Amino acid sequence: MAIDPRRIAILGTGKIGEALVSGLLSSGWRRPEELAASCRRPERAEELRERYGVRTGVSNAEAAAGSSLVVIAVKPQDIQALLGEVGGLVLPGQTVLSIAAAITTSSIERHLSAGVPVVRAMPNTPATVHEGMAGICAGAHAGDEHLALAEEVLSHLGRVVRVPERLMDAVTAVSGSGPAYFALLAEAMIEAGILLGLSREISTQLVVQTMFGTAKQLRDEHMHPVELREMVTSPGGTTISAIRELERAGVRAAFLNAIQAAMDRSRELAVEEL
Secondary structure, eight states: OOOEEEEEEEEOOSHHHHHHHHHHHHTTSSOGGGEEEEOSSHHHHHHHHHHHOOEEESOHHHHHTTEEEEEEOSOGGGHHHHHHHHTTTOOTTSEEEEOOTTOOHHHHHTTSOTTOOEEEEEOOGGGGGTOEEEEEEEOTTOOHHHHHHHHHHHGGGEEEEEOOGGGHHHHIIIIISHHHHHHHHHHHHHHHHHHTTOOHHHHHHHHHHHHHHHHHHHHHTOOOHHHHHHHHOOTTSHHHHHHHHHHHTTHHHHHHHHHHHHHHHHHHHHHHOO
């Protein structure tokens, strides 16, 4: 089958896979007939077909055939079976974009025909609301044009940075796992508000909007975190008293150690998979 330069196959349509379908269509970058998606269950395929109008089915091979970009959006434990199904069918004229956590480009390349360009990405869960962050890196046969294509595709889910593959475990530890750190912090702050007499609803609104607004300030006004913290921290005031307690409790060191542990585990998983 001839390769259609406009066609994109999304193999695996969990939350991130569906978010990609939604983002590509809502931006107008692709039309429904230019997307093909594969699902494990026929009822899921029918659900996505009705919701988005894209071509869906349970065959990964049928979705990948003729697509210029093949997105692997399955869980890491499912990637070996998927590559066993489509690996020999993907041609060097196609590009593979993998968003399977901890799976190296070389591991994927071993299951593909010689010369197929592979780009690896590590998005995070805010991609489902199109505010995600993804790091990408190139495999042995991927050039700047393949990275640019992956960058453009993933930009519909949020923002993208390029890194060498040796730093992808760090990306996983910082931004891939990052939403869980913020969720834990939010949970602790909400419980503190309840302890101080606020209702759970009001405490949740206060914390979530504060986190959201602070993130927008840091991003949109290009503020350094220290600058923002000092702006809020008055001499002898409430904030410096809170900061002192956080420093006394070793919160900064705990985050450094936690993110190091996440990176170490990411490296272990890469060895275990495939």
